[in-house]
Amino acid sequence: MKVNVLFSPIIADELYFTGKTTVVIDVLRASSTIITALVNGAKEIVPVGTIEFAVKVSGGMFGGQTLLGGERNTKKIEGFALGNSPLEYEKRVVNGKSIVFYTTNGTKAISKAKFSENLFVCSFLNLRSVAKHLVSLNKNVELICAGRNNFFSLEDTVCAGKLISEIISLKDDIELNDSVSSSLALNDKYGTNILKMLKECDHGKLLSENGFEDDIEFCAQINIYDGIPFYTNGVLKLISDIS
Numbered sequence: 001m002k003v004n005v006l007f008s009p010i011i012a013d014e015l016y017f018t019g020k021t022t023v024v025i026d027v028l029r030a031s032s033t034i035i036t037a038l039v040n041g042a043k044e045i046v047p048v049g050t051i052e053f054a055v056k057v058s059g060g061m062f063g064g065q066t067l068l069g070g071e072r073n074t075k076k077i078e079g080f081a082l083g084n085s086p087l088e089y090e091k092r093v094v095n096g097k098s099i100v101f102y103t104t105n106g107t108k109a110i111s112k113a114k115f116s117e118n119l120f121v122c123s124f125l126n127l128r129s130v131a132k133h134l135v136s137l138n139k140n141v142e143l144i145c146a147g148r149n150n151f152f153s154l155e156d157t158v159c160a161g162k163l164i165s166e167i168i169s170l171k172d173d174i175e176l177n178d179s180v181s182s183s184l185a186l187n188d189k190y191g192t193n194i195l196k197m198l199k200e201c202d203h204g205k206l207l208s209e210n211g212f213e214d215d216i217e218f219c220a221q222i223n224i225y226d227g228i229p230f231y232t233n234g235v236l237k238l239i240s241d242i243s
């Protein structure tokens, strides 16, 4: 089984992902919000690449049971019901709803990988389940770090490294390449204190400046969920742990 890490979505174009098994990681905060919304009963998440498309889609589709969610520059978008804080996506708010979701980096990375044969979303909150599922599929895997505005981000890469180390603990014939070795090394250095790393990384500092410290604490939790968001027919749905 080969694993490759893309440190930014810009490294590859849409067609690169055709037929592949891909995992999108955007720890702060899109991945963490998506898994939380689905675990709390959202019917599906509709990831979109532009705000205009989000507004258009939310109009008549999905039986009127839609909520618009997401952020621009970390803040809730005018006219949207929800921002991008996982703490907003409580059961009483999202249960049974289709959530049309736009974020600056996360949903763009998901849209870019839409031609994948299998497309999953991972965060610290659910990485063990993702690792188990990837091992059961036994296919080569592309991990996309959503990053920030196409630049590298530490938190996504550490999460990729932790996911890979979890995979290696379940399966010993993983082929290491430079991207995997680098992610594992960053996880060794920063992955022992996730909260500290999330508070000190560039995106964590930006979130703190904007009053989202509680989100950082929430996103720092490891393996609190068994579910895995997977992409099918243009939406993300939940598969429960398949161990």
Ligand code: MLT
Pocket: 026, 028, 029, 030, 031, 071, 074, 075, 084, 103, 104, 105, 106, 107, 146, 207
């Ligand atoms: C994104 O997708 O760019 C992030 O989730 C941004 C954020 O922290 O809201």
